[in-house]
Amino acid sequence: MGESRDRIRVLFFGIIAEKVGAKELYYEGVADTEALRKRVAESLPGLEKLSYRISVNREMVSETLQLKEGDEVAFLPPFAGG
Amino acid sequence: MSREELLYDGPLPYRLVADIMATDAAFDDRGGVSVFAGQVRADEDERGKVKAIEYSAYEEMAGKECNEVVEIVMRAFPDVKSVRVVHSTGVVKAGEMALLIVVTGGHRDQTTRACRQTLELLKERLPIWKREIYEDDTHRWR
Structure with a gap:
């Protein structure tokens, strides 16, 4: 199976946005959320030490999810509201 | 709740409490109105004193999460007639208001408990972050 060419919109917030140096990036060639975590970690060493969760299309996800063109991952x- | 209703750029003006009450509480079946206002506190630690907090939000998701919180609360407390939430984004100085919850209902018991539950669920579920800004302009994420 070849690498996915789908473009995934990825949003960063709070301390992660500050460390990545961007609030929004696009990634290609990531088949699922786990692959995306690894790709983001390549540009952000130390990501694994930060506490964070992932949402896909504004729903929290706890398990690895397949990603497709147009998905929005955060x-x-x-x-820390309130 | 839309982004426009939930999120407010800057400190919440005190008149919002009156505005929301005038809209939501002025009915003859409302025996209780419970208000929670969250303000920025000038906490002090080894780095100094907090002079402000800068809030940022995942705006599209915050509206959806807030709607779900309101649905949960209204299901749990059938005597409650309305739940309104407004949260600041951007910089809010110490002593200024950053969160407002106004719950109206038939009676005090469910109205006050619903207000508290709304607050706790929002703290758990609203995708909002805060950056504390110290007097020397350094900052820390919370």
Whole structure:
């Protein structure tokens, strides 16, 4: 199976956005959320030490999810509203 | 709840409490109105004193999560007639208001408990982050 060419929109928030140096990036060639985590970690060493969760299309996900063209993935540090 | 209703750029003005009450509470079946206002506190630690907090939000998701919180609360407390939430984005100085919850209902018991539950669920579920800004302009994410 070849690498996916789908473009995935990835949003970063809070301390992760600050460390990545961007609030939004596009990734290609990531088949699922696990592959995306690895790709992001390549440009952000130390990501694994940060506490965060992932949402896909504004729904929290806890297991690895397949990604497709047009998906919106967000890296969410612990919430701190209020 | 739309992004426009939930999120407010900057500190929340006190008149919002009156505005929301005038809209949501002015009915003859509302025996109780419970209000929670969250303000920025000038905490002090080894780095100094917090002078402000900068809030940022995943705006599209925040509206959806807030709607779900309101649905949960209204299901749990059938006496409650309305739940309104407004949260700041951007910089809010110490002593200023950053969160407002206004719950109206028939009676005090469910109205006050619903207000508290709304607050706890929002803290758990609203995709909002805060960056504390110290007097020397350094910052720390919370």
